[in-house]
Amino acid sequence: MTDGPEPVASSWTTAAVREVEHLGDDYVKLRLEVADRHDHVPGQHYVVRLRAPDGYTAQRSYSIASDPADPLVELMVECLPRGEVSGFLHDVVEVGDELEVRGPIGRWFVWGGTTPSLCVAGGSGVVPFVSMMRYARRMGTEPLLRVVAAAQTRARLPYIDELESYGAFVALTRENQPLADGSERVAAHIYPDELVPLADGIERAYVCGSVGFVSFVGRILGEAGVRSDTVRVEQFGPTG
């Protein structure tokens, strides 16, 4: 059942913040130098823990965007409204700061590089797939990894340029997109027909996004002929 990495009894360690890049108000990219680092498998995540002077702590999990061979660990943090941790990472953290981190964690939502797979992301759900894409590129196994990403607008989709250069299928729900053949994709959610050719021949599907997005994609993957027991899910956000 598990073809992921061997379990590592990860412990807390220190990460030095080497790069901070804000992408508008919605995202901040952090590149970290992790002490005593264990290599990750694409799809895994780190936990970031913040500690106040009175000992209070807050911790959240963030998917890794970087290739395992990258000397730094890259996280892309979506800034949530009133987000205690994401807001701090966006507003306060500077190059040179040190953060407590733990990882890599997770052995289920991972791609080891050999299983023909389809990835479907909603918004910030694209982050673990960026790690998978970068890994596939370095290994020359791009044909084994197809990527679909949905977002309201281009500006709401981190890594959109990298996704497009990889050949990912991008579906915007609130902007029309010019296509290579001169036509236009009218703003709409992913259609099952758009997934059918991408799902052909895959042995596994990964879906990452909000609860509503995952539920929607699960339905249209079924319509596109993907068996539900081949679908691995990572979802976030509250339900109504």
Add this chain to the structure above:
Amino acid sequence: MAVTRGFTGRPRRGDDDRLPPGQYDTGASWPTLTAELTPHLDVDDWTMTVDGLVDTPTTWDWRGVHALPGSSYFGDIHCVTTWSKFDTTFTGVSVDALLDITGVTSEATHVFATSTTGYTTNLPLDDITGGKAWIVWEADGKPLTPEHGGPVRLLVPHLYFWKSAKWITRLELRDHDEQGFWERNGYHDRGDPWLEQRYQGDA
């Protein structure tokens, strides 16, 4: 570990002694996390089996489990992803009531819980007996929705919530411990939130 420069955190509140370390109060919202697509089960197709090291392996259907003496849990729940939810109410039947019917052999030490999806989780027998675990079909007075594990889920509220397997269909009593789904995938074998047993390797 060192203090994080510039971090003070959210205002502390009187309820903080109800929060295990590293958790936050999610308020009225109830986040969901699953590793699989949510199944939509017909209650007429669902059954609950308790077997393994028991005297009388037993399977209940939807009506049969409702005919057992009902039991409710009122209190807090804690998810390993760091949210806690206060003052929840779940209604169903206690695991003790199921085990009263099946009996438990003296060799049994652990239980292996299985969902209709194939999801599994492992627990020491002591963590599901003595009024600590339920099979529930109602949350806050309403039928449990599919995304929260409906029609029926396991409830073990004193442990992190991945132990409260959604879409529960079987409890197998065993004389040994064997890791379930998240436990094989890096999470702790017991998962006590007050000891912060989140991942393999935590004390």
